[in-house]
Amino acid sequence: AHARVLVVGGGYGxxxxxxxxRLLSDQxxxxxxxxxxxxxxxxxxxxxxxxxxxxxxxxxxxxxxLSTFHGVRVVKDTVARIDPxxxxxTLGSGAVVGYDxxxxxxxxxxxxxxxxxxxxxxxxxxxxxxxxxxPETVALRRQLEAMPDGGTYVxxxxxxxxxxxxxxxxxxxxxxxYFKAAKPRxxxxxxxxxxxxxxxxxxxxxxWAEQYGGMVEYRPQxxxxxxxxxxxxxxxxxxxxxxxxxxxxxxxxxxxxxAVQTGLATANGRWCPVDYLSFESTAARHIHVLGxxxxxxxxxxxxxxxxxxxxxxxxxxxxxxxxxxxxNPAPMLTNTCYSFVDAKNVVHVASVHEYVAAEKTFKTVAGxxxxxxxxxxxxxxxxxxxxxTIWADALA
Ligand code: FAD
Numbered sequence: 591a592h593a594r595v596l597v598v599g600g601g602y603g604x605x606x607x608x609x610x611x612r613l614l615s616d617q618x619x620x621x622x623x624x625x626x627x628x629x630x631x632x633x634x635x636x637x638x639x640x641x642x643x644x645x646x647x648x649x650x651x652x653x654x655x656l657s658t659f660h661g662v663r664v665v666k667d668t669v670a671r672i673d674p675x676x677x678x679x680t681l682g683s684g685a686v687v688g689y690d691x692x693x694x695x696x697x698x699x700x701x702x703x704x705x706x707x708x709x710x711x712x713x714x715x716x717x718x719x720x721x722x723x724x725p726e727t728v729a730l731r732r733q734l735e736a737m738p739d740g741g742t743y744v745x746x747x748x749x750x751x752x753x754x755x756x757x758x759x760x761x762x763x764x765x766x767x768y769f770k771a772a773k774p775r776x777x778x779x780x781x782x783x784x785x786x787x788x789x790x791x792x793x794x795x796x797x798w799a800e801q802y803g804g805m806v807e808y809r810p811q812x813x814x815x816x817x818x819x820x821x822x823x824x825x826x827x828x829x830x831x832x833x834x835x836x837x838x839x840x841x842x843x844x845x846x847x848x849a850v851q852t853g854l855a856t857a858n859g860r861w862c863p864v865d866y867l868s869f870e871s872t873a874a875r876h877i878h879v880l881g882x883x884x885x886x887x888x889x890x891x892x893x894x895x896x897x898x899x900x901x902x903x904x905x906x907x908x909x910x911x912x913x914x915x916x917x918n919p920a921p922m923l924t925n926t927c928y929s930f931v932d933a934k935n936v937v938h939v940a941s942v943h944e945y946v947a948a949e950k951t952f953k954t955v956a957g958x959x960x961x962x963x964x965x966x967x968x969x970x971x972x973x974x975x976x977x978x979t980i981w982a983d984a985l986a
Contacts, residue, residue, distance in 0.1 A: 592618050593912045596679055596689035597662075598669045598848065600625030600653060602894035603695030603881030605984040606901035611693075612660040614909040621661075622687060624679075626668045627724070629653060630985055633754065634894050634928075635977050636723035640731050641764030643933035649723060649977075655986040672852045674874035691908050694854070694862075694871075695880040695897060696846025697722065698753050704842040711819035717837045721753060733836045734765060739773040744824060744834030746814040747782040748842040751861075753882050753892045756789035756939070758782075758840065760929035763794070766802040767932040778805055779832060781812035781824070789891070790929060790939055790961070797931045797965060814839055845883035854879060861885040866945055866952055867917060868907035869900055878904045889954040890943060891925060898980055899923040921945050923952060926960075928973035935965035936973045 597608045600623050608623045630651045638644035656662040668682040672692065679687050700719055702709035711717035720730040734743065743765050747758045762780050769776040787794050787808070798806035809829075816825040817839055823831045824839060844850060844860035854862040854873045862879040864871055866887065869878045881897030890896060903921040910917045926940040942958035945951075962969060 592620050593690040594620040594622065594688070595691045595693060595908060596687055597621060597623040597693040597695070598672075598679070599695040599697060599846070600627070600630060600664070601695055601697050601881065601897070602980075602984060603897035603901045604693060605630060605653075605656065606898045607693045607695065607880060607905050608656055608662045609660050609984060610902050610905035611908060612662060614905055615912070617661055619909065619912065620663070622663045622665060623653075623656065624665045624667050624669050624681060624687075625653065626666065626682075628666065630981070631723045632894070632977065632981065633721075633723045633757075636720070636727050637757070637761045637764045638930055638933065639723075639727050640720065640734070640761060641930070641933065642731065642768050646724075646728055651981045651985050653985065659986065669848055672848065672877070674852065674877055677876060690876070690912070692877045693880065693901075693904060693908070694849055694852075694877055694883065695901070696848050696883055698843040698882045699845065699847045699850065700840075701842045701844055704748070705814050705839060706816035707819065708817050708839055708841055711817050714819065716819040717817055717839050719838065719840055721840055730836075730838065734768060737773065737776065737835045740775040741773070741835035742777045742779055742833070743769075743836045743838065744779045744781065744832055745838045746812070746824060746840060747780070747784065748840055749783040749813065750788050751886060751892060752840065752843045754927070755891050756794075756927055756929045759787055759790065759794040760931070761838075762806055763797060763802070763929070763931040766798070766806050769805060770802060776805070777807065778802075779834060780806065780808045781814065781826070781832065782808065782810050783813040784810060786810050789927070790937055793937045793962060793965070794929075794931075801931065845879075849879060849883045852877070855883075857885040866950065867919070867921065868911075869904040870907070878908065880904055887943070887952040889941065890923070890952060891927065893925055893927055895925045895927065895980065896923060898984060899925065919947065926976060928969065928976055930970065930973065931965045934967050934970045936969035937962035937965050938969055938973070
C-alpha cells in the first residue's frame with residue numbers, strides 16, 4: 591500500500607501541501623485533507639471587502655480542484671485529536687484516520703482571554719476581529735455601514751508576532767477610503783501595542799497623512815487589556831481609555847488550537863518550533879507544521895505567501911523521505927506582501943529567505959528585499975494577479 595499523508599487545515603499552507611504532495615509523488619502518496627469549511631476564503635484581499643470594493647465571492651475558491659484534478663480526498667470535518675505515538679487522528683465525526691505523515695496548518699487561535707470582556711463581546715457579535723476571512727468579514731463591513739457619519743472606528747493591534755504584519759495598517763487604509771467617500775466626518779483610530787508600525791511604516795504613515803488627512807490617527811505603544819462593549823470603550827495597560835462606535839479589537843494570537851492541544855506549541859506555549867529543513871515539529875516525529883502556527887525565524891512574516899512556500903519545502907521533504915531520497919539540503923522561501931491603500935493603489939514588501947545549515951535556520955538573503963517607493967495602480971494589478979495566481983497554485 592502507498593503511504594498516507596493526512597493534511598489538517600485547507601488554508602494557504604494545507605491546501606498547497608496537499609496539492610504538491612500529489613504532484614511531487616507522481617500521485618503515489620494518498621493525501622487526505624480535513625477542513626471544516628465548504629470553500630477556501632482568502633484573508634489576503636479580505637480587507638477590500640471591509641473597504642467595500644470587493645465581495646466575499648471574489649475571495650472564495652472551491653476545494654473541488656484538489657479532488658478533481660489532483661486526487662486529494664477532501665473531508666469536510668474538523669480534526670479533534672491527534673495521537674502522535676499511534677499516528678492516528680480522530681475527527682469531529684468520531685472517525686479515526688491513521689497516517690504515515692501528518693501536515694498541520696491550522697492557522698491561528700485568537701487568544702480572547704488576553705483582553706478582558708472580549709470573548710463575551712465577540713460572542714454577542716458586538717466586537718469583531720475579522721482576522722479569519724468569512725462571515726465575520728462581512729459582519730464588520732455591515733457595522734461600518736451602520737455607523738453614522740462623524741463616528742469613530744477603533745482598531746487595536748496586539749504585540750508582534752501576529753498574523754500578517756501589514757494587515758492591520760492596510761485595514762486602516764481601507765476603512766479610511768470608505769469613510770472618505772461615504773462618511774467624511776468620521777475617524778479611524780489605530781492603537782498599536784507595538785512601538786511603531788510593524789511593516790511598511792513610512793509608506794503607510796505618508797498615506798494616512800496625505801491621502802486621508804487627519805482622518806487616520808495612529809498611536810503606538812497602546813496595549814489593549816479590556817473592552818466594555820456596551821459603553822464602546824477599550825482600556826489600555828497604561829494610557830487612558832478610548833471610545834469608539836465600531837470596535838475592531840485584535841487579541842494576541844497563537845498557533846491553532848489543535849497544535850497547542852497536541853503539545854507542539856513549545857515556544858512560550860504559543861508557536862510550534864520546527865526543523866526548518868522539513869518543517870517537521872521538534873516536539874513530535876512525523877508531524878510537519880506549516881504557516882502561521884510555526885515559530886518563525888527572524889525576518890519571516892506570518893503570511894499566506896510564506897505558508898505556501900513552507901508547504902512546498904515540507905511536501906518535497908516528505909516525498910523524499912517516503913522514497914528514501916536525500917532531502918534538499920538548501921531550501922529557500924520567498925514572500926511578497928501587497929497592501930491596498932484604497933481600492934486600486936498598492937504598496938508591496940518582498941524578501942527571499944535561505945536555509946543556513948550551520949545555524950539550522952532561515953536567514954533573509956542580503957539585498958533580496960523589495961519595497962515600493964509609493965502606492966501605485968500598476969502594483970494594484972500585480973496584487974490582484976498575485977492573489978489569483980497563488981489561489982490557483984494552492985487549489986487548482
Ligand atoms: P489559514 O490559511 O488560516 O488556514 C488554516 C485552516 O485550517 C483553516 O481553513 C481552518 O478552517 C483549518 N483548521 C483549523 N483547525 C482545524 C482543525 N482542527 N481541523 C481541520 N481544519 C482546521 N498574507 C499574504 O501573504 N498576503 C496578504 O496580502 C495577506 N493579507 C492578509 C490580510 C488580512 C486581513 C489577514 C487577516 C491576513 C492576511 N495575510 C496575508 C495572512 C494570511 O492570511 C495567513 O498568513 C495565512 O492564511 C496562513 O496560512 P495557514 O495555512 O497557516 O492558515
